[in-house]
Amino acid sequence: MKTRMLWVLFTAFLLFVLYAWITTSHFGSFGIYYLRLAGNFFAVVGFVFIFMQFLLSSRIKLLEEGFGLDKMLHSHRYFGRIGLSFIFLHGFLIIIFQLVQSGNIITNFSLWVGIIALIGFSITAFLAVFYKKLGIAYELWKNIHLVNYILFPFVLIHVFNSASPGTLLYYLWITLAALFALIILYRLYRIYFIRSHPYEVVEVKQEANDIWSLYFTGRRLSYKPGQFMMVQLLRDGQRSSSHPFTISSSPTQKQISITPKELGDFTSTIKETKVGDKAFIDAPYGVFSFLNYDIDELVFIAGGIGITPFMSMLRYMGERQLQKKVTLFWGNQGESNLCFQDELKMLQEKMDSFSLIPVMSRQKDWPGEQGRINGQLIQKYLPELSGKDFFVCGPPVMSDAVMAELNKLGVSPSRIHREVFEF
Numbered sequence: 001m002k003t004r005m006l007w008v009l010f011t012a013f014l015l016f017v018l019y020a021w022i023t024t025s026h027f028g029s030f031g032i033y034y035l036r037l038a039g040n041f042f043a044v045v046g047f048v049f050i051f052m053q054f055l056l057s058s059r060i061k062l063l064e065e066g067f068g069l070d071k072m073l074h075s076h077r078y079f080g081r082i083g084l085s086f087i088f089l090h091g092f093l094i095i096i097f098q099l100v101q102s103g104n105i106i107t108n109f110s111l112w113v114g115i116i117a118l119i120g121f122s123i124t125a126f127l128a129v130f131y132k133k134l135g136i137a138y139e140l141w142k143n144i145h146l147v148n149y150i151l152f153p154f155v156l157i158h159v160f161n162s163a164s165p166g167t168l169l170y171y172l173w174i175t176l177a178a179l180f181a182l183i184i185l186y187r188l189y190r191i192y193f194i195r196s197h198p199y200e201v202v203e204v205k206q207e208a209n210d211i212w213s214l215y216f217t218g219r220r221l222s223y224k225p226g227q228f229m230m231v232q233l234l235r236d237g238q239r240s241s242s243h244p245f246t247i248s249s250s251p252t253q254k255q256i257s258i259t260p261k262e263l264g265d266f267t268s269t270i271k272e273t274k275v276g277d278k279a280f281i282d283a284p285y286g287v288f289s290f291l292n293y294d295i296d297e298l299v300f301i302a303g304g305i306g307i308t309p310f311m312s313m314l315r316y317m318g319e320r321q322l323q324k325k326v327t328l329f330w331g332n333q334g335e336s337n338l339c340f341q342d343e344l345k346m347l348q349e350k351m352d353s354f355s356l357i358p359v360m361s362r363q364k365d366w367p368g369e370q371g372r373i374n375g376q377l378i379q380k381y382l383p384e385l386s387g388k389d390f391f392v393c394g395p396p397v398m399s400d401a402v403m404a405e406l407n408k409l410g411v412s413p414s415r416i417h418r419e420v421f422e423f
């Protein structure tokens with residue numbers, strides 16, 4: 001489903017929720033009752049945004065194909081902040097209303113349940129924003145975040161207690177509760193399916209000092225070059241946490257591969273993987289592929305290990321003999337970081353219209369381009385930018401810097417496609 005279509009559907013859904021709230025509210029109230037009315041409005045919209053959290057992180061294929069998992073997870077963050085702000089406003093207004101009306105804040109069970117959910121959501125949201133600063137490991141934070149699945153039924157109890165049976169809003173809450181149950185079932189089914197179809201490691205290949213490719217065989221996977229997958233390795237009976245990696249192989253190849261660079265706890269253990277080890281693979285995800293656009297002139301800009309989706313796309317173009325004009329700028333600190341050297345050379349020989357420009361930021365004796373990939377460098381090789389689409393991939397800092405340069409060059413945002421190696 002296309003992104004615009006999904007936004008239209010979401011806006012229509014929000015308007016429907018507002019309509020349901022209007023039909024259920026008593027606007028004839030006066031004075032202090034307007035506080036309750038406003039409080040209920042924030043509750044209704046806040047509840048919908050909180051529900052959207054589960055939808056956006058559900059990895060449902062239909063949604064993912066329109067947005068891309070990374071964008072869905074980014075929206076998940078923003079929607080979470082909006083939802084929580086609305087729920088706080090709801091709580092604040094209702095507490096004032098209760099105080100003025102009866103002098104008592106907690107008057108019933110439903111309020112308690114709502115307060116517990118609000119405190120729980122606030123803690124998980126706080127950890128989501130500050131886990132890095134607090135020194136909490138990604139996996140621990142992610143597991144704590146799953147508590148939200150337990151908290152949402154608390155919210156449901158709260159809203160059902162406050163809604164009048166038979167109203168449009170009541171039926172809406174029933175629908176969202178049913179959808180929430182379906183999302184849980186879908187996620188459980190995915191886990192079951194993935195665990196019952198494990199892949200096998202058939203090759204572990206060193207690509208550079210700290211870069212390794214793992215090749216897998218198993219269930220046939222239909223993917224586009226540039227997409228990524230979630231991988232869990234099963235080594236010596238131990239299941240690792242699930243990590244995202246671009247599929248560095250091309251769909252035209254028999255085996256699928258990933259190429260992780262050593263960075264932290266998990267990626268530093270990739271080299272210990274043995275042939276015969278198993279892997280649980282959840283794929284494909286993402287929309288970062290030239291195949292999604294009808295274009296002939298492509299500019300690839302990679303930072304370090306951000307080369308992997310371009311490797312997949314170039315391998316695909318080479319195999320399929322596609323006559324696209326491709327310019328690849330590839331930033332690295334020094335030549336010891338380079339991987340896929342021989343294959344890139346072969347691809348250059350095979351594809352007349354493919355040029356590779358390696359750029360080294362820290363190697364003073366590098367005979368080629370030095371420094372960072374910036375607007376000046378891009379224009380040196382591509383004086384004419386119109387008619388070209390730009391694909392940018394790498395770590396967040398590099399990617400942000402390149403986006404700013406393209407912006408300065410006046411490249412239209414609709415012609416820039418981006419994959420960031422961090423959710």
Ligand SMILES: Cc1cc2nc3c(=O)[nH]c(=O)nc-3n(C[C@H](O)[C@H](O)[C@H](O)COP(=O)(O)OP(=O)(O)OC[C@H]3O[C@@H](n4cnc5c(N)ncnc54)[C@H](O)[C@@H]3O)c2cc1C
Nearest residue numbers: 138242243244245246259260261264265266267308421422
């Ligand atoms: C779409 C996508 C494609 C990627 N493709 C590649 C690739 O082809 N090659 C490559 O080397 N790297 C790739 N990465 C990055 C890779 O996923 C991280 O480097 C790896 O997960 C880090 O794990 P760690 O335990 O070694 O490092 P840590 O030091 O534990 O984590 C470093 C950072 O990686 C992220 N991270 C850690 N664990 C996870 C997790 N389980 N799920 C999601 N993010 C996590 C967090 O932002 C964390 O701050 C990709 C990332 C994304 C989002």
